[in-house]
Amino acid sequence: MLPKIVDGATRLLGIVGDPVAQVRSPPLWSALFRYNNINAICVPFHVHPPDFSRFVDGLRMARNVLGLFVTIPHKLAAARYADALTPRARRVGTANLLRPLPDGGWEGDMLDGFGFVAALRAKDQRIEGRHAIVVGAGGVGSAIAFALAEAGVASVAIADIDTDRAEALSFRILRLARVKSLVSKAAAEGFDLIVNASPMGMREEDPSPVDLSGLAADAIVGDVVISRELTPLLRAARARGCHVQEGSEMTDHQGAAMAKFLGLETGDWSPAAIRAAMGE
Amino acid sequence: MLPKIVDGATRLLGIVGDPVAQVRSPPLWSALFRYNNINAICVPFHVHPPDFSRFVDGLRMARNVLGLFVTIPHKLAAARYADALTPRARRVGTANLLRPLPDGGWEGDMLDGFGFVAALRAKDQRIEGRHAIVVGAGGVGSAIAFALAEAGVASVAIADIDTDRAEALSFRILRLARVKSLVSKAAAEGFDLIVNASPMGMREEDPSPVDLSGLAADAIVGDVVISRELTPLLRAARARGCHVQEGSEMTDHQGAAMAKFLGLETGDWSPAAIRAAMGE
Numbered sequence: 412m413l414p415k416i417v418d419g420a421t422r423l424l425g426i427v428g429d430p431v432a433q434v435r436s437p438p439l440w441s442a443l444f445r446y447n448n449i450n451a452i453c454v455p456f457h458v459h460p461p462d463f464s465r466f467v468d469g470l471r472m473a474r475n476v477l478g479l480f481v482t483i484p485h486k487l488a489a490a491r492y493a494d495a496l497t498p499r500a501r502r503v504g505t506a507n508l509l510r511p512l513p514d515g516g517w518e519g520d521m522l523d524g525f526g527f528v529a530a531l532r533a534k535d536q537r538i539e540g541r542h543a544i545v546v547g548a549g550g551v552g553s554a555i556a557f558a559l560a561e562a563g564v565a566s567v568a569i570a571d572i573d574t575d576r577a578e579a580l581s582f583r584i585l586r587l588a589r590v591k592s593l594v595s596k597a598a599a600e601g602f603d604l605i606v607n608a609s610p611m612g613m614r615e616e617d618p619s620p621v622d623l624s625g626l627a628a629d630a631i632v633g634d635v636v637i638s639r640e641l642t643p644l645l646r647a648a649r650a651r652g653c654h655v656q657e658g659s660e661m662t663d664h665q666g667a668a669m670a671k672f673l674g675l676e677t678g679d680w681s682p683a684a685i686r687a688a689m690g691e
Numbered sequence: 692m693l694p695k696i697v698d699g700a701t702r703l704l705g706i707v708g709d710p711v712a713q714v715r716s717p718p719l720w721s722a723l724f725r726y727n728n729i730n731a732i733c734v735p736f737h738v739h740p741p742d743f744s745r746f747v748d749g750l751r752m753a754r755n756v757l758g759l760f761v762t763i764p765h766k767l768a769a770a771r772y773a774d775a776l777t778p779r780a781r782r783v784g785t786a787n788l789l790r791p792l793p794d795g796g797w798e799g800d801m802l803d804g805f806g807f808v809a810a811l812r813a814k815d816q817r818i819e820g821r822h823a824i825v826v827g828a829g830g831v832g833s834a835i836a837f838a839l840a841e842a843g844v845a846s847v848a849i850a851d852i853d854t855d856r857a858e859a860l861s862f863r864i865l866r867l868a869r870v871k872s873l874v875s876k877a878a879a880e881g882f883d884l885i886v887n888a889s890p891m892g893m894r895e896e897d898p899s900p901v902d903l904s905g906l907a908a909d910a911i912v913g914d915v916v917i918s919r920e921l922t923p924l925l926r927a928a929r930a931r932g933c934h935v936q937e938g939s940e941m942t943d944h945q946g947a948a949m950a951k952f953l954g955l956e957t958g959d960w961s962p963a964a965i966r967a968a969m970g971e
Contacts, residue, residue: 434699462752469749472742
């Protein structure tokens with residue numbers, strides 16, 4: 412007999428993206444719910460950008476929806492659409508998670524930066540005093556830049572092929588977090604915390620997002636790209652002796668904060684629980 | 692390791708109702724999809740009546756939605772909302788299934804009557820020439836009354852505590868199917884095909900929907916109520932030697948027609964496949 416995995420009383424946690432076929436959340440969170448004995452499931456919704464607001468407007472009408480993960484390219488739209496935002500989502504201007512408000516509408520949160528920092532701390536990596544460069548000034552790059560500034564780095568530099576976007580993010584960080592920020596080329600030299608927050612590395616044949624010629628062995632190199640094996644960037648960094656952090660570590664360290672935001676009062680949502688639930 | 696039952700490429704078949712916790716479709720269709728090696732899942736959506744149109748309007752924006760089952764109390768709203776209806780859904784005025792149209796919007800179908808008749812035929816029960824009474828003139832009762840008229844009964848009588856509703860349905864059947872119809876009390880005497888299409892019997896303590904004092908042994912008694920065991924009505928009818936048909940038989944015999952309407956070109960959606968998929 413097949414396992415009875417969903418019934419009429421099952422609650423739903425959605426993930427909306429375009430494309431969405433590649434996302435990890437449905438198997439991961441569905442396994443976590445089962446691990447924690449909660450009758451809920453995570454399901455994908457493939458929604459094109461012009462349809463985003465109409466989709467979330469409708470989904471809000473379903474009373475058994477716990478929340479909605481938001482991924483590329485909807486994170487900016489989600490923050491604009493939300494009726495309320497947590498302070499960190501408001502500051503970054505993007506949201507990667509929506510939860511239904513008791514009286515209607517949605518509240519947005521943005522946990523990518525939190526997860527990135529939490530994953531470094533879980534490995535006892537020092538963040539304070541480092542000179543960071545974040546490559547990619549989009550939603551996830553912005554979230555990480557703000558979170559690093561809050562976590563006490565000495566400086567944050569932003570690099571983006573869209574220099575206007577890099578400059579705009581730099582000024583916002585300067586104003587809010589009082590750290591030295593500058594627009595820079597994507598090169599590791601002079602930095603000891605290097606973050607790829609661009610999509611470069613999703614395909615094996617992508618050029619490196621960062622010039623690693625000046626990479627020091629005591630630098631930390633993190634990547635937001637999620638892949639089965641280490642990305643080429645992280646492989647090169649590990650070869651130099653650097654501490655490397657994978658994209659999945661950033662997401663896995665958001666679990667507990669996400670569960671709390673979604674109002675899940677019981678259960679274990681830690682990276683260890685994720686590994687156990689996924690049978691890894 | 693837990694089974695990987697849903698991933699980013701999973702397609703969704705929804706069921707919308709209020710309440711929805713009691714519905715069988717999510718485990719049944721999720722098991723059928725797995726049985727047929729199709730990466731899809733059936734999930735419930737709990738939507739209140741005033742929110743129905745806004746919900747389906749939004750759900751249409753998700754490109755990985757195969758369709759939407761519609762159950763109580765939304766079957767009438769679904770037919771009104773749909774951009775197109777199959778002839779049988781238009782005739783009955785209700786829909787129990789919506790599919791996305793290629794250029795946007797939804798098309799509705801109504802298969803309860805089809806399923807009721809198909810289940811009788813699968814058991815080699817003669818329908819032609821019988822005198823039928825349908826108790827309950829709502830969405831499912833209307834669908835069954837039309838389907839019985841089409842299948843060649845000699846007459847259809849409609850009984851409903853709302854006599855205006857019973858009369859209105861009788862006149863519509865008269866006009867379309869040219870069978871003798873009349874408003875009647877819910878009594879078995881004089882009929883040899885008795886159908887309960889009211890919710891009476893969902894709870895064990897409900898009074899009988901039909902006065903069975905004149906029930907003949909050669910009558911067929913069908914119930915649309917879905918319960919784990921035979922409803923009190925069907926237990927009484929079986930005790931008299933009648934052929935009885937359960938609510939689940941009506942729904943199980945809709946599987947193949949529903950799959951076809953949803954564009955599922957491969958797979959076995961028969962009652963036998965349902966039993967095998969559910970491990971029964």
